[in-house]
Amino acid sequence: MYENKYVPVDNALAEWEDKKSILVRWEGLNPYTLNRWISEMRNHKQFRDYVINPTHKLVFINLEGFEEFLRWKQKGAVK
Incomplete structure (x- = not known):
């Protein structure tokens, strides 16, 4: 079985991460919610290119796109 492992590169910022890395980066986010949000991103014209x-x-998620999606969700929740 192939296992993908993120290896940081000196002086480089990651642009794309897998689900495991997203869950580590965004502490408190659970796999169920992440899967729902990824599905929502895929189904939304503005965010589908980020997955x-x-x-x-x-699956790989673009970090800037994911943050943009979260900010978009926040605006919708604050209305």
């Missing part, structure tokens, strides 16, 4: 699935099991 890529090179295989049926592997």
Whole structure:
């Protein structure tokens, strides 16, 4: 079985992360909510390019796009 492992590069910022890395980066976010949000991003024209699935099991999320999505959700919740 292939296991993807993020290896940081000196002086480089990650642009894309897998779900495990997102859950580490955003403490308090649980897998169920992340999966719902990824699905919501895929179904929204503004955010679908921030989620890529090179295989049926592997997903990468663009960090800037994910933060933009969260800010968009926040604006909708604050109305």
